[in-house]
Amino acid sequence: MLRVLREVGLVGEREATADGAREFRLALESLGTTFIKLGQLLSSRPDLLPDVYIEELGHLVDEVPPVPFAELEPIVAADLGPDVFVRLDPEPLATASIAQIHPAVLKDGRDVVVKIRRPGVAEQVALDLSLMHSAAGFGERRSETARLLQLAPLADELATHLRAELDFVEEAANAETIARIVAESPGLRVPAVIRPWVTERVLVLERVRGQKLAAGHGLPPERAGALAREFFRAYVRQITVEGVYHADPHRGNVLLTEDGSLALLDFGLLGRLDDDTRRTLVLLLSALAENRADAVADLILSVSLTTLASDEAGFVHEVRRKLPRYHGRSLGGIRAGEALADLQRAAVQHAIRLPTSFALVGKTLSQADSIARTLDPELDPIQLLEEYSLDVVWNEAERRLQPARVAGFAFAQLDPLARLPRKLAQLVGRLESGTVKVGIAPTDLGGLDRVLRSTANRLGAALIVVGLLVSSALMARVDDTVSLVGFLVSAALALYLFWKIVRTPGEL
Numbered sequence: 001m002l003r004v005l006r007e008v009g010l011v012g013e014r015e016a017t018a019d020g021a022r023e024f025r026l027a028l029e030s031l032g033t034t035f036i037k038l039g040q041l042l043s044s045r046p047d048l049l050p051d052v053y054i055e056e057l058g059h060l061v062d063e064v065p066p067v068p069f070a071e072l073e074p075i076v077a078a079d080l081g082p083d084v085f086v087r088l089d090p091e092p093l094a095t096a097s098i099a100q101i102h103p104a105v106l107k108d109g110r111d112v113v114v115k116i117r118r119p120g121v122a123e124q125v126a127l128d129l130s131l132m133h134s135a136a137g138f139g140e141r142r143s144e145t146a147r148l149l150q151l152a153p154l155a156d157e158l159a160t161h162l163r164a165e166l167d168f169v170e171e172a173a174n175a176e177t178i179a180r181i182v183a184e185s186p187g188l189r190v191p192a193v194i195r196p197w198v199t200e201r202v203l204v205l206e207r208v209r210g211q212k213l214a215a216g217h218g219l220p221p222e223r224a225g226a227l228a229r230e231f232f233r234a235y236v237r238q239i240t241v242e243g244v245y246h247a248d249p250h251r252g253n254v255l256l257t258e259d260g261s262l263a264l265l266d267f268g269l270l271g272r273l274d275d276d277t278r279r280t281l282v283l284l285l286s287a288l289a290e291n292r293a294d295a296v297a298d299l300i301l302s303v304s305l306t307t308l309a310s311d312e313a314g315f316v317h318e319v320r321r322k323l324p325r326y327h328g329r330s331l332g333g334i335r336a337g338e339a340l341a342d343l344q345r346a347a348v349q350h351a352i353r354l355p356t357s358f359a360l361v362g363k364t365l366s367q368a369d370s371i372a373r374t375l376d377p378e379l380d381p382i383q384l385l386e387e388y389s390l391d392v393v394w395n396e397a398e399r400r401l402q403p404a405r406v407a408g409f410a411f412a413q414l415d416p417l418a419r420l421p422r423k424l425a426q427l428v429g430r431l432e433s434g435t436v437k438v439g440i441a442p443t444d445l446g447g448l449d450r451v452l453r454s455t456a457n458r459l460g461a462a463l464i465v466v467g468l469l470v471s472s473a474l475m476a477r478v479d480d481t482v483s484l485v486g487f488l489v490s491a492a493l494a495l496y497l498f499w500k501i502v503r504t505p506g507e508l
Helices: 002-007 018-031 033-042 051-057 069-080 121-142 144-148 151-166 168-184 221-242 275-289 293-302 312-326 338-349 356-375 381-400 403-433 446-475 480-503
Strands: 085-088 099-106 111-117 193-198 202-206 210-212 244-246 254-257 262-264 270-272
Touching: 018 033, 018 051, 033 051, 033 121, 033 151, 069 099, 069 111, 069 202, 121 151, 151 168, 168 193, 168 202, 168 221, 168 244, 168 270, 221 244, 221 275, 221 356, 221 381, 244 356, 270 356, 275 293, 293 312, 293 338, 312 338, 338 356, 446 480
Parallel strands: none
Antiparallel strands: 085 099, 099 111, 111 202, 193 202, 210 254, 244 270, 254 262
């Protein structure tokens, strides 16, 4: 594990290797639910981990041995009652670290699946998260690298995701939200939630029969290409128009159904964007599609946290250099999510902190890319964004011109204007009476503070050495031994001070 810590930059530095990445993935899988979810979260952060680690974490397997049905049956009976199903198959269709899925038949004859939370998983996750928060806090107190990697906020983000996935009531609401959003896409479907049989631990869903999407899907090329375009456009729409999106569309969560459509599964993780960030992403994706590097850089800077240490000009130059490489290439020639991942890395390298939503959006589009590649390797997502950007801009214009939004915007602008005369009168009054106060808040004085401390420390050490020399010379008349000890101590201190000055200029 020390090797892994060195390769990711937490303890020293070492070149990242495929063996180290594989060791890291296997360790996360062996540690269970919380750490598997941590790995999935880290796979969306190319700004934190090397490429080889990001790629390896994409292969995380969330599969565990099934819990005996005898342990799950009492949960179903307690939450739903004893007479809901004609048949509930004890053999699971799928098992994961949080839940198992079992096929069943309702009394009205409908085929369904029952998602049951594993016993004890909530308590284990709570314990793991507590340990993780403690470790992250300890690391940030002791390590500058840990602070740069924002370990504590990462632990908070993981806790938010896991708590949402443990609550099936929230997952049912998420599924219905996405079903409403994709209803206008005939090639996509979401299994219906079977109410009222929804609890925190048990969720009953319509059973959709199909197979996991793979390269040998057997669809005609025309159908596969059309489905790939529809799928990718649906996810762009979720992000840019709705501001609510299915944030985990990997291949295991997408089924190719018997009628040749795609079924989206597992809505424990839903991404949500505030309206300002959503509008910025609309413009950002449009600028990416149109190869406008300066606009891309400006939009990223507008939603990021910058300080005096941020190199904004260097970031703009980096975007200008990298952006053109993503145009005119098929999806098969672009590593999934490479464009957004490069933007994330460039931002961190230039001391620009992106919002956490950017990483999740990037991961979602990367996974949508991967599904699209499986269906149609020749699809060009950049071209598709360019074609779709006009529709997105029109949708945004219609949204912003809604009467309620226009009225709200007008009121927000007029209210400060109405208060302006009174504020000007107060300012003039204070100028006349000479009571205006101007405050200056100094920033980024860490360097000056270090210089002053170093200077004071060295002067203090020099005074101590001089004092020892003088006192030793005076003691020579009284006691030669004490005088010799004083001379030796002062000589040792002087040599140490000289060594520190040569070795670390500017420090003691």
